[in-house]
Amino acid sequence: MTTLDLTPSPGAAPLPRMVLAQAGAEIKSTLRNGEQLLLTLIIPVLLLVGFSTTSLVNVGRGSRVAFIAPGVIALAVMSTAFTGQAIATGFERRYGVLKRLGASPLSRAGLMLAKTLAVIAVEVVQVVVIGAVALALGWRPAGSPLAALVLILLGTAAFSGLGLLMAGTLRAEATLAGANLVYLILLGCGGVIFPLTAFPAAVEPVLRLLPISALTGGLRSVLTDGAALPLGAVAILAAWAAVSLALASRTFRWE
């Protein structure tokens, strides 16, 4: 039998090491989870291919893939930062994982940083895969990649805030159902596939205030039309991020 030296020798690891270890574990668990993969990669790619190659939806003039690809990238950001994160965190809370991590040397701020890094890493994989498929379908993005990056990061902050708000207050099952429902509603009403102009004039301005609409519209104006950073979309996403993150940090229950 191996002898173990149980003599006390306590000490926390350096913060970067703890955060990277936790982020790595979160990335691994996302990529290993079948439902998460369906949500984060398979559905967006199927939507991209399906709606770019058929004429099921009237996207107006111009290339179909040029309209669909930015929407699908926005959807991918929402699926990871909001739906996936809400469900995973809700169940971590339910299974006492958040509580147990609270007794480890990794601080709550460190845990949140790790979760953010994991979300961004999964988004990188999504953008690479979706981008490659879109390029293969003839997409030729315009505009500044930096402006697109700013929009994606703000969208990630807004969706993370909403996801954590849900995960930290509702039961895990309610979060599971609610996060999927919100995902479907925002997919349908956020201009991802169906242009907002297809909605009645009375509701369209309201729909434009949704975070998914701001992200979709913003990415489309940068990547399809080659516009500069759209300040309206930036303001909407920043407002959602500020409000949702503030509420989440006040209401989040760790147990």
Next chain:
Amino acid sequence: MESPAVEIIDLVKRYGRTTAIDGLTLTAGRGAVTAILGPNGAGKTSTIEICEGFRRPDGGTVRVLGLPPTRPELRARVGVMLQAGGVPPAARCGEWLRLMARFHARPLDPAALLERLGMTEHARTPYRRLSGGQQQRVSLAAAVIGRPELVFLDEPTAGLDPQARHACWDLVADLRTAGVSVVLTTHHMDEAERLSDHVVIIDHGGVVAEGTPSALTGAERQLRFRARPGLSLDELLAALPSGSTAKESPSGHYIVEGQVGPELLATVTTWCAAEGVTAADLSIERRTLEDVFLELTGRELR
């Protein structure tokens, strides 16, 4: 002077209108195993979770290694095993332990720890597929992997098969030998008797009795036997040396306490012969913590 591992003075914890802990005071020494023993609902988990920093007390003082329990620096110095859960169901237990090890500066080798707990063959098994006993061992391993000074174990052997219980007991004994302070809760008397240096019996949120297991059970031994229910004990008591007691509890089970020796045994068997009864299962035993608990609280432990 080095502060105790845990020092609790006049602790009060309420949940709504229920008072779960009502003026509890206890001290757990450094390098010792302290068992908090009590029935379900006695306040064991509330007490330990306040020490772990998960819950805030409504009154009293708690010091862990001389510090308030919520101080961040304690998280590296204190190992925690929750009563249940705490591990993602899909995580492979080897991976989970390696992650926990990465949070510490000088951790134990996760593979060696798994081997020590007889879990090597399950290192790649997702947590949810492990048996209850195996899951408990993973949680126990996570509590000690950072080489803590103090370990809190909340019902570490609840629901374990005998083999897993012994694996847990052996590790606790080794922790003690290595100088680690251990505070555990249990409602198993044998566990408290076997493992601990100090036993604190709590009920209704307060300390009922405390001491070493042998001090609590006393030097007294008892003689037990079974016979026809309802025998009159008056004549037996008259024949026994003064200071002895005899009682029937439960019906048909007789317990004689006092200077248990050959003489007392002879007195009892003579009395049985006179009564025309045959004593069955006659045995001489040390009092157990179970007896002490029943005496102090009038309740069975479980």
